[in-house]
Amino acid sequence: MKNLEIVAISFILLFFAGCSSNSTPTCTDETVKKLAIEITREALFKQLLPQQLQQNYSQIVDESKNSEIYAEYGKIDLQGEGFVYGTMPVKYFLKFAEISKTAATAKDNIAKQIKDLNISFDAIRTSDKNPDLKKTSCVADLVSANGNKSPIKYTAQRTEDKQIWVEVSGL
DSSP states (O other): OTTOOOSSOOEEEEEEOOSSOOSOOOTTOHHHHHHHHHHHHHHHHHHHHHHHHHHHHHHHHHHHTTSHHHHHHHHHOTTSHHHHHTOOOHHHHHHHHHHOHHHHHHHHHHHHHHHHHOOEEEEEEEEEEETTTTEEEEEEEEEOTTSOEEEEEEEEEEOTTSEEEEEEEOO
16 A cells, blocks of 8 residues: 555444344454445545645646635635645545546546455454443554555444444554
8 A cells, every 4th residue: 555654543433233233343343344445545635635736736626716615615724735745635625626627537436446456454453342331442454456454453343322432543
């Protein structure tokens, strides 16, 4: 996963997992793996975004400078560094992608890069299980299409309303 380093990241995603299940989720539950992969993809998007912003800065600005979104973002980015240094939050970038052809293309490029990685989990292990909390801690190898592997940690916990809460770290 070329030059993608995420020191510590924790994305949380809540997903409806079933009406009647109230058991402790396992590391290999399809819902848990699906959520952990989705969170990982979102983290990769966030890591690839700065490069795309830096490469396409002037075009995105030109295409959006008279828009409400540009004005709104300018209010929170008072020093004007978000575009230049690639620190723009993903949610704002996605708004720009709606009005800027260049931003939309950059978004598609990032999505293609992530899709081409074809990430999956291998060697999934349970590192801890707490039935009282309905929480499971997991370790796995994150594998990409080119065969690169890196360790990943995730937890899955059943909430009081029988949903699954997944947190991913160590990307």
